[in-house]
Amino acid sequence: MSASESAAEPPPEQHGTPGPTPPPERDATPGPDPAADPSAPSPARGGPVTADRIMEIGMGFWPAKALLSAVELGLYPALSEGPRTAAELRDRIGLHPRAARDFLDALVALGLLARDGDGEDGRYANTPETARFLVPGSPGYLGGFLAMANARLYGFWGRLTDGLRTGRPQNEIRDRDTPAFDARHADPVRLRMFLQAMTGLTRSLLPALGEKFPWDRYKSVADIGSGEGSLLGHLVTVFPHLTGVGFDLPPVGGPFEEFTAAARISDRVRFVPGDFLRDSLPPADVLVFGHILHDWDRDTKLKLLAKAHDALPEGGAVIVYESLVDDARRTNAFGLLMSLNMLVETPGGFDFTAADCRRWLTETGFRSTSATPLYGPEGMVVGIK
Numbered sequence: 021m022s023a024s025e026s027a028a029e030p031p032p033e034q035h036g037t038p039g040p041t042p043p044p045e046r047d048a049t050p051g052p053d054p055a056a057d058p059s060a061p062s063p064a065r066g067g068p069v070t071a072d073r074i075m076e077i078g079m080g081f082w083p084a085k086a087l088l089s090a091v092e093l094g095l096y097p098a099l100s101e102g103p104r105t106a107a108e109l110r111d112r113i114g115l116h117p118r119a120a121r122d123f124l125d126a127l128v129a130l131g132l133l134a135r136d137g138d139g140e141d142g143r144y145a146n147t148p149e150t151a152r153f154l155v156p157g158s159p160g161y162l163g164g165f166l167a168m169a170n171a172r173l174y175g176f177w178g179r180l181t182d183g184l185r186t187g188r189p190q191n192e193i194r195d196r197d198t199p200a201f202d203a204r205h206a207d208p209v210r211l212r213m214f215l216q217a218m219t220g221l222t223r224s225l226l227p228a229l230g231e232k233f234p235w236d237r238y239k240s241v242a243d244i245g246s247g248e249g250s251l252l253g254h255l256v257t258v259f260p261h262l263t264g265v266g267f268d269l270p271p272v273g274g275p276f277e278e279f280t281a282a283a284r285i286s287d288r289v290r291f292v293p294g295d296f297l298r299d300s301l302p303p304a305d306v307l308v309f310g311h312i313l314h315d316w317d318r319d320t321k322l323k324l325l326a327k328a329h330d331a332l333p334e335g336g337a338v339i340v341y342e343s344l345v346d347d348a349r350r351t352n353a354f355g356l357l358m359s360l361n362m363l364v365e366t367p368g369g370f371d372f373t374a375a376d377c378r379r380w381l382t383e384t385g386f387r388s389t390s391a392t393p394l395y396g397p398e399g400m401v402v403g404i405k
């Protein structure tokens with residue numbers, strides 16, 4: 021981030037609880053996207069000119085869809101009780117004999133399945149990664165996100181070219197002018213799939229969010245657009261002094277209550293139904309916008325930050341976390357592709373850099389801002405009122 025882009029940083033004032041001191045000043049620009057593989061030989065780095073990378077990316081939908089179908093078919097939970105042969109898996113998850121061994125062995129070759137032995141007697145098993153991230157009930161489970169990617173995004177991205185030409189979303193609201201979330205939230209099955217997907221996406225950044233913000237200085241947190249409540253679940257468990265509010269559209273109330281009851285935190289958090297485009301935000305010492313601002317156009321982003329400013333006490337903090345684009349818009353391919361995903365999914369949404377967000381926070385009245393990387397492509401920007 022250049023000095024000219026940095027928000028003014030007045031010296032922190034001393035207040036009572038909650039304390040206003042911002043976290044240390046850092047640039048949240050995440051590291052280069054692993055998919056970009058900066059260590060790979062390339063003509064620019066003096067390496068040989070080959071078609072390998074072009075083919076790998078151009079045909080990336082092959083391995084992507086093999087994995088998404090494995091999740092859809094329930095392959096990984098089918099292996100959670102122990103290894104199985106191809107014949108056993110065929111019966112268990114319903115594979116045609118013609119497809120089974122090529123499908124399973126392709127996943128072995130991709131490192132997405134283990135196999136002990138060869139031929140008909142070979143026994144397939146989860147790898148450490150698939151056991152941890154793709155078996156429901158495992159603490160790291162992110163299959164919900166991949167299930168949503170399979171059921172929705174995979175098809176919608178097939179129309180990316182239309183989106184690039186027209187600037188129009190390519191999902192359920194392609195031919196209508198309905199707000200982005202109305203269509204999804206009207207169908208309870210799709211709503212639940214979406215909320216579980218968000219929980220899966222967000223889970224991996226929660227430990228860093230707990231560690232990299234001074235939660236001991238604040239007593240209450242409101243998660244704006246909370247989804248099921250995984251963020252609050254993590255925070256109130258790790259910081260027993262915190263109480264939390266989940267604020268989201270009314271249909272999310274049921275899934276929120278179920279999730280927080282299962283996490284045994286119902287006595288520490290409560291759900292407030294509301295529409296952040298129309299209603300005031302609930303007051304709290306800290307307001308969190310997690311994967312929220314990127315859904316909206318610039319004016320709405322600013323409106324939401326201004327509402328957060330209104331709802332916070334003096335010294336309170338707003339936290340924005342997203343797949344932040346690097347400030348030079350060169351390296352975080354995941355953040356930039358996420359922004360194209362917002363083109364596909366929303367009428368006006370886009371992802372942004374930490375520098376953009378800090379500028380918006382300053383424009384909406386926050387007196388100091390800072391930015392910190394979290395996990396993978398995710399980073400947070402903090403504004404102090």
Ligand SMILES: C[S@@+](CC[C@H](N)C(=O)[O-])C[C@H]1O[C@@H](n2cnc3c(N)ncnc32)[C@H](O)[C@@H]1O
Pocket residue numbers: 201218219221222244245246247248267268269272294295296297309310311312
């Ligand atoms: C992309 S999800 C993010 C969920 C969660 N914060 C996370 O990081 O995983 C967006 C959330 O915003 C909620 N939302 C969308 N429009 C809203 C509105 N107008 N008012 C309140 N919540 C809204 C959705 O229901 C959804 O839970």
